[in-house]
Amino acid sequence: MEKITKDKVRAFLPTRERDSYKGSYGRVLFVGGNENMGGAIILAASAGVYSGAGLVTVATHPSNKAALHARLPEAMFTDMTDTQQLKHYVESVDMIVLGPGLGRDETALAVLQTVYETVKSYQILLVDGDGIYLHVNETVPEPDATLVLTPHLGEWRTLTHLAPDDQYDDVNLGYAKQLNAIVVLKKARTEVYCDDEVWENTTGNPSMATGGMGDTLAGMIGGFVPQFDTIKEGVLSAVYLHSYIADDLSLTHYVTLPTAIIKEIPKVMKEFSTDKHRRWI
Numbered sequence: 001m002e003k004i005t006k007d008k009v010r011a012f013l014p015t016r017e018r019d020s021y022k023g024s025y026g027r028v029l030f031v032g033g034n035e036n037m038g039g040a041i042i043l044a045a046s047a048g049v050y051s052g053a054g055l056v057t058v059a060t061h062p063s064n065k066a067a068l069h070a071r072l073p074e075a076m077f078t079d080m081t082d083t084q085q086l087k088h089y090v091e092s093v094d095m096i097v098l099g100p101g102l103g104r105d106e107t108a109l110a111v112l113q114t115v116y117e118t119v120k121s122y123q124i125l126l127v128d129g130d131g132i133y134l135h136v137n138e139t140v141p142e143p144d145a146t147l148v149l150t151p152h153l154g155e156w157r158t159l160t161h162l163a164p165d166d167q168y169d170d171v172n173l174g175y176a177k178q179l180n181a182i183v184v185l186k187k188a189r190t191e192v193y194c195d196d197e198v199w200e201n202t203t204g205n206p207s208m209a210t211g212g213m214g215d216t217l218a219g220m221i222g223g224f225v226p227q228f229d230t231i232k233e234g235v236l237s238a239v240y241l242h243s244y245i246a247d248d249l250s251l252t253h254y255v256t257l258p259t260a261i262i263k264e265i266p267k268v269m270k271e272f273s274t275d276k277h278r279r280w281i
């Protein structure tokens, strides 16, 4: 098992080109947030924007529109219950983050099915939260995209039926392959299963054990992956920095709020950037 370390993340972090524009840094669609869990998708999308995604759209329940615009004016809104609009947005992005706060009812299932039917092989689809529940418990088409799954230990048990005592690395890797996915197994020391590799995070602490923390990680991965040289490097860097920020905040804060992590992302990316002393003027 390889460790995700500071030096590796520093080396992975891309530098920005002078002539780049928002299209250079990824168009990302966030799908989720029913009438009761709009916060989950707003957190995910906020993490995506603060991670540097070039253009972010949120497909969510219409009741979340005003809150989204108030909290995150950088993001665009579309109604996730409008199937034609949802298809249109899925077709126009590089990456989709599906599932935070989506719910598990018929509307949620229809949304997930539309996304799964529409994605193409050149796109990246991250499935989290209720999306993972629907992925396992409902009959859904296999998405033709690079799949990233971000289960916590409970969701991993749902996906694999593995008891906690049976979750050895090689067994987990076998399941990740069977699921045809890069798996981010979230826990105190999060693990990433990618191709034949197993990675272990070296950051993270119990001040992070609060609702919305995983939604925030999903959003960071969504923001990072289109900007990084490889999907693996984007995923590993998001996992590391999400918890690195929390470790820093935990020195002075008993609990680390997802919104506090989100605010710090651009600063920490600058700290890790190899051209951090560069001035553009």
Ligand SMILES: NC(=O)C1=CN([C@@H]2O[C@H](COP(=O)(O)OP(=O)(O)OC[C@H]3O[C@@H](n4cnc5c(N)ncnc54)[C@H](OP(=O)(O)O)[C@@H]3O)[C@@H](O)[C@H]2O)[C@@H](O)CC1
Pocket (backbone or CB within 6 Å): 036, 037, 038, 039, 040, 041, 099, 100, 101, 102, 103, 128, 129, 130, 131, 133, 152, 153, 154, 155, 186, 187, 211, 212, 213, 214, 215
């Ligand atoms: N502000 C918002 O809108 C928020 C919205 N949210 C949205 O809620 C949706 C449901 O997600 P969820 O994770 O809350 O619930 P679920 O999928 O039922 O999993 C819990 C089950 O797994 C088990 N379990 C075992 N080990 C575990 C572990 N290490 N970590 C966690 N659980 C563990 C656990 O066992 P127990 O605690 O009962 O012992 C229980 O049986 C999802 O879409 C998410 O995005 C939340 O993000 C909160 C903020």
Ligand SMILES: Nc1ncnc2c1ncn2[C@@H]1O[C@H](COP(=O)(O)OP(=O)(O)O)[C@@H](O)[C@H]1O
Pocket (backbone or CB within 6 Å): 129, 151, 152, 186, 187, 188, 189, 190, 203, 204, 205, 206, 207, 208, 209, 210, 211, 212, 213, 214, 215, 216, 217
């Ligand atoms: N004790 C802990 N130590 C380190 N990280 C933790 C701890 N508890 C939770 N986390 C992190 O918080 C996140 C929780 O994810 P998840 O349960 O999906 O949250 P939510 O669905 O509420 O957003 C994961 O990234 C996990 O690694």
Ligand SMILES: [Mg+2]
Pocket (backbone or CB within 6 Å): 128, 129, 152, 214, 215
């Ligand atoms: Mg979660």
